[in-house]
Amino acid sequence: MMGRRRCSGVTVAAAVATLWAAASAVAAPRFDVVPSQSSVTFVGSQQGEKFTGTIRSYDARIRFAADDLAGSSLDVTLQLASIDTNSPDRDQGIATADWFNVAEFPTATFRTVAIRSSPVGPVGEADLTIKGHVKHIPFPFTWKSGSAGATLDARVTLDRLDFGLGAGDWADDSVVAHKVEVVVHLTLVAAATAPAAKQRPKAANVP
Amino acid sequence: MALRSTASVWGPVVQAFHWGMLLLLLTTIPIGYYMADLPLGPPKLKIYALHKSIGITLLALAAVRLLWRLGERRPAPSPMPGWQRVAAQTTHVLLYVLLFVVPLSGWLYNSAAGFPLQWFRLFNLPALTAANPALKVVAKQVHETGVAVLIALVVAHAVAALKHHFIDRDATLRSMLPLLRSRP
Numbered sequence: 001m002m003g004r005r006r007c008s009g010v011t012v013a014a015a016v017a018t019l020w021a022a023a024s025a026v027a028a029p030r031f032d033v034v035p036s037q038s039s040v041t042f043v044g045s046q047q048g049e050k051f052t053g054t055i056r057s058y059d060a061r062i063r064f065a066a067d068d069l070a071g072s073s074l075d076v077t078l079q080l081a082s083i084d085t086n087s088p089d090r091d092q093g094i095a096t097a098d099w100f101n102v103a104e105f106p107t108a109t110f111r112t113v114a115i116r117s118s119p120v121g122p123v124g125e126a127d128l129t130i131k132g133h134v135k136h137i138p139f140p141f142t143w144k145s146g147s148a149g150a151t152l153d154a155r156v157t158l159d160r161l162d163f164g165l166g167a168g169d170w171a172d173d174s175v176v177a178h179k180v181e182v183v184v185h186l187t188l189v190a191a192a193t194a195p196a197a198k199q200r201p202k203a204a205n206v207p
Numbered sequence: 208m209a210l211r212s213t214a215s216v217w218g219p220v221v222q223a224f225h226w227g228m229l230l231l232l233l234t235t236i237p238i239g240y241y242m243a244d245l246p247l248g249p250p251k252l253k254i255y256a257l258h259k260s261i262g263i264t265l266l267a268l269a270a271v272r273l274l275w276r277l278g279e280r281r282p283a284p285s286p287m288p289g290w291q292r293v294a295a296q297t298t299h300v301l302l303y304v305l306l307f308v309v310p311l312s313g314w315l316y317n318s319a320a321g322f323p324l325q326w327f328r329l330f331n332l333p334a335l336t337a338a339n340p341a342l343k344v345v346a347k348q349v350h351e352t353g354v355a356v357l358i359a360l361v362v363a364h365a366v367a368a369l370k371h372h373f374i375d376r377d378a379t380l381r382s383m384l385p386l387l388r389s390r391p
Contacts, residue, residue: 047256048331049323086338087321093247174328175249 028065028072030191031149037187040078044085044160045177051090057082062152062188064143066122069115074124074139074152076110099165105131112139130163141184149189156182212279216382221279224272225383228265228306232361235261236354259317260327266310273303285377291367298364305357312349319343 040055057079064072080100085091095102108131112124124139141154159178160166166176212218217225238258245251284292314335317324321338325331336342371379 047252047323048325048328051321051323085321088338088340089320089322096247098248169249172249175252 028063028068031062031064031188032191033060033062034149034187034189039183039185040076041183043181043183045179046090047175051085051087053083053085053094055079055083060186062186064115064122064150064152066143066145069117069122072112072115072122074110074112074115074126074141078108078110080106080108098168098170101131110139128158128163131165133163135162149187152184152186152188154182154184156184158182212282214280215282215378217282218279219385220275221272222383222385224268224275226385228268228272229361231261231265231268232357235265236358239354255322256325256328259313259324262310262313263324263326263332265306266314269303269306269310272306282378282382285371285375285379287371287375295367298360298367302357302360302364305353305360309350309353309357312346312353316343316346316350319346 040058042053042055043050044053045051055078059077061073061075064074080102081095083091083094083100085094094100097104109129110126112126113136114125115122116125117123118140121140121142124141126137126139128135128137135158137156137158139154139156141152144151144153158180160176160180161171161178170176171178210218210220212221235258238254238261242251242254242258245254284295287295314324314332318334318336319339319342321334323331324334368380368383371377372381
């Protein structure tokens with residue numbers, strides 16, 4: 001770049017504009033999660049009573065611009081050993097092979113392959129992988145931009161049997177309901193501009 | 208038909224509480240001892256649900272029974288030595304106390320463990336406390352010790368009733384038997 005001094009100002013400006021357009025087509029602005037103000041939870045029902053499971057540990061790579069959906073993407077890896085259902089007995093139970101089989105499948109992944117617009121807001125077309133089962137799901141979400149960043153909110157209802165969670169004897173809907181509602185609330189801040197910047201929450205954990 | 212107790216015999220309401228609750232205890236207590244070691248799975252959750260449903264029923268019956276009993280006269284006790292009367296009275300009071308303590312501690316244990324409480328799949332009851340591992344240990348201990356004491360008291364109570372019937376040959380047991388109430 002420094003060697004191109006002979007270019008006229010107009011040429012440079014045009015080149016920058018072209019580069020900018022190309023870059024933004026590849027990737028919308030990146031955001032980092034503020035963990036203390038974010039939650040990834042699911043609401044299940046056991047024997048007639050709802051319970052909430054919180055996935056405490058996850059890594060979210062978010063790129064989003066409302067006017068650049070092609071360059072936007074949501075990419076989340078969830079640590080399933082971090083699930084907290086407010087009952088240690090139940091937490092132990094759902095880590096077993098009948099449920100998440102955390103020993104063999106420690107993570108679940110969520111990746112948008114596209115994000116389209118709809119009259120009610122953006123809708124991600126996502127691949128959700130849990131316990132080796134991949135399911136393509138629509139992921140409608142609300143994006144609100146603020147001065148410091150943005151918030152992302154979504155509610156999606158899944159069927160646990162699609163992912164082999166509690167098959168066989170556990171398939172009884174009256175003991176553990178098939179429908180599980182996933183509720184996501186992410187508070188996001190614009191990521192540092194350095195392209196290789198590490199996720200801030202991880203850096204903060206280093207003493 | 209008179210529902211209330213008379214000077215010689217317990218009324219049908221008291222008798223229904225007495226024998227009905229015994230039947231439920233003889234069902235849910237063995238279930239309780241059996242279920243704990245089952246492997247985790249839907250059968251275990253269902254049998255726990257049955258144990259809890261019967262336990263909640265017993266708790267409700269205990270409350271209604273106590274209210275009814277407070278408004279009842281009681282048949283005149285058969286003549287017996289003073290220490291036996293005191294022992295019988297103490298046993299009866301403790302039986303009433305445990306009919307509350309055992310199901311309530313079970314409910315508390317369930318709540319502290321963060322488990323649901325559904326009554327015969329019809330409706331759910333609220334948790335008495337948020338999930339609490341320390342309280343769970345205490346409630347479990349109370350529940351298990353309580354039921355052991357309850358069993359001991361029920362056995363003592365039954366042995367005493369049989370002793371009155373077959374050795375003393377008095378009307379103590381007959382006063383609680385439904386089919387014999389018309390006898391003089």
